[in-house]
Amino acid sequence: MFKTIKSDLPASIVVFFVALPLCLGIALASGAPLFSGLIAGIVGGIVVGGLSGSKIGVSGPAAGLAAIVLTAIGTLGGYQNFLVAVVIAGGIQILFGVLKAGVIGYYFPSSVIKGMLTGIGIIIILKQIPHFFGYDAEPEGADSFLEASGENTFSALLSISDNIIWGSFIIGAVGLAILILWDKVLSKKGKIFQLIQGPLVAVILGIIWYVFTKDNESLSIAESHLVSVPIPESASDFFGQFSFPNFSAITNPDIWVVAFTIALVASLETLLCVEATDKLDPHKNVTPTNRELLAQGAGNMISGFIGGLPITQVIVRSSANIQSGGRSKLSAIIHGFFLLISVILIPRLLNMIPLSVLAAILLVVGYKLAKPALFKQMYKLGWKQSVPFFVTVIGIVFTDLLVGISLGLAVGIVVILLKSYQNSHFLHIEDKSNGKHKIKMTLAEEVIFLNKGAILKELDSIPRDTYLEIDLIKTRYLDYDIIEILEDFILKAEERNIDMKLISKRGVVENPSSFIRFFNERPKSKISLS
Structure with missing residues (x-):
């Protein structure tokens, strides 16, 4: 792991600057103590980063859970009662990992995952533009x-x-110019520019700007437009920021409902993020999803025990890590230590960072996720890829992450059904013989219940006085629903003077009784023809 520290250390600094405002903003949006977001970021980096099998994924509090948390705190009668639900949710996630539920992540179409990344990129850009100009009505994240x-x-x-x-706007624009110059020009000029990242330079300039313009009415930045880390006056004040679960409320059934909801949503967001980050990873590492659920569960239990928000793997931090050259889990772990050390030693310095500078960093991250070239590429792949992609993007922008993904997945399923309908068989009219049409129907390698409609339609359209040949030579699996259709058609065929012939690797069948026996001799759940 330490072999890649030259790449991971600079990347961890960028992830730290991305994570800091998001941790605070998500806590604010969740109606939770600001420090709870920092706890979740620290635990997500150090604990989950250490336990996870992902080399480039970064975990922390997620915006997708903010609405659930906000509602749950009020419903459960306080933040300490809510923390009980977070601890239980972590236990449920560990159970998911033991039951190998991580396989669910592999069933999301590539077009939906790409749509998710692009939609998140657009959302980052749209949400950060106001902060870039100094309009901070909505919390970061x-x-x-x-x-x-x-x-x-x-x-x-x-x-x-x-x-x-x-x-805010001027220093934000300067910061953005530095980031673009660093990325496009300076990073290629020497190793020093790869070790010292552009975001660090932009942040330092932002702090200098704030210090030197404090007394200038037109150019000064008010505290409401700066990072706002809680500042403890003493060690006891610092430890007083931690909250602990009220386990006497564990018998409340609402707590268990909230816990299961958090576990389900957090696991789903994590699995989606794992799929997305693995696609973005230039080294194409594959994350073990069940281990990831175990790591997330452990992280949520610890975060809940000490007063932190729920944790998921987060695409914004993860993509910032990848874009900055992160190579191993060390980057995520170091960023967690940076959060911990900075909130203890330099909270006053952190509170001098203009939000517009951090918005500039996120604008670059968002653009790299939603490059215009990707829209053109997806369009060229045809409607089967582009429609789920665009539906996912639009859904995320106009609703939220989970709704957008659900819409894209629903469209993806419809596309699969249409493809199954079209590709279940091939129908070929060869010639006429003995006054009868000769039709050959070749079934696909695997024919399942989704193909039922297409096959039924074609069989019903076969005219009277036809010679029908059904070729099963390449077919390895026939679902029982398809067997039933063929058995029913055998009876109809006699009435319509349709002669049938069945060809398989096991021989040729040419009369109705043999047809029925061919199917009945095999298990009703399926027929294996290989």
Whole structure:
């Protein structure tokens, strides 16, 4: 792991600057103590990063859970009762891992995963533009179309012109220029520019700007437009920020409902993120999904025990890690230690970082996830790939992450059904013999219940006085639903003067009684023809 520290250390600094405002913003959006977001970020980096099998995934509090957390805190009668649900949710996730539920992640179509990445990239850009101009009505990390401020994603953009903070905008623009220059030019000039990352330089300049413009009315940045890390006055104040679960409420059935909801949503978001980060990874590492569920479960139990928010693997942090050259899990672990050390030793310095500079970093991350070339590429792949992709993107932008993915998955399933309908068999009319049409139907390698409609339609359309040959030579599996259709058609065929011939690797069958016996001699659940 330490062999790649030259790549992981610079990447961890970038991930730290991305994670810091998101941890605080998600805590604020969740109606939880600000410190709870930092706890989740620290545990996500150090604990989950250490236990996970992912080399480039980074975990922490997730915006997708903010609405659930906000509602649950009120429903369960306080934050300490809610923490009980977080601990239980971690235990449920560990159970998911033991039961090998991680396989679910492999069943999401590639087009939906790419749509998720692109949709998140667009959301990052749209949500960070207001912060870039100094308009901070919505907390960092929010991803829902409808905002807590009463606006939506697009109405917030229209409100920018009346709320520009020139100091925030200028240093944000300078920071963005540095990031682009670093990425496109300086990083290729020497190793020093690869070791010292552009985001670190942008943040340092942002702090300098804040210090030197404090007394300038037109260019100063108010505290409400800076990072806001809780500042303890003493060691007892610091430890007083931790909350602990009220386990006396464990008998409340609502806590168990919330726990299962968090476990399910957090596991799903994690598995989706794992699939997405593995696709982004230039080295194409494959993350063991069951181990990831175990790691996330352990992380959530620890986070809940000490007052942290629920944790998932998060695509924004993970993609920032990949884009910055992170090679191993060391990057995620170091970023967790950076969070821990900084909130203990330098919270006042962190509170001098303008949010507009961090928004500039996230704008670059968002653009790399949603490059225009990807839209063209997906369109060229045809409607079967492009429709689920675009539906996922639009769904994420106009609703939220899980709804958008659900819509894309639903469309993907419809596409699969259509493909199954079309590809279940091939029908070929060869010639006429003895006054009868001769038709040959070749079935596919595997024919399941999804192919029922297409086969039934073709059989019903076969005219009277036809010679039908059904070729099963390449067919290895026939679902029982298809067997029933063929058995029913045998009876209809006699009435319509249709002669039938069945060809398989086991021989040729040419009369109705042999047909029925051919199927009846095999298990009713399926027929293996290999």
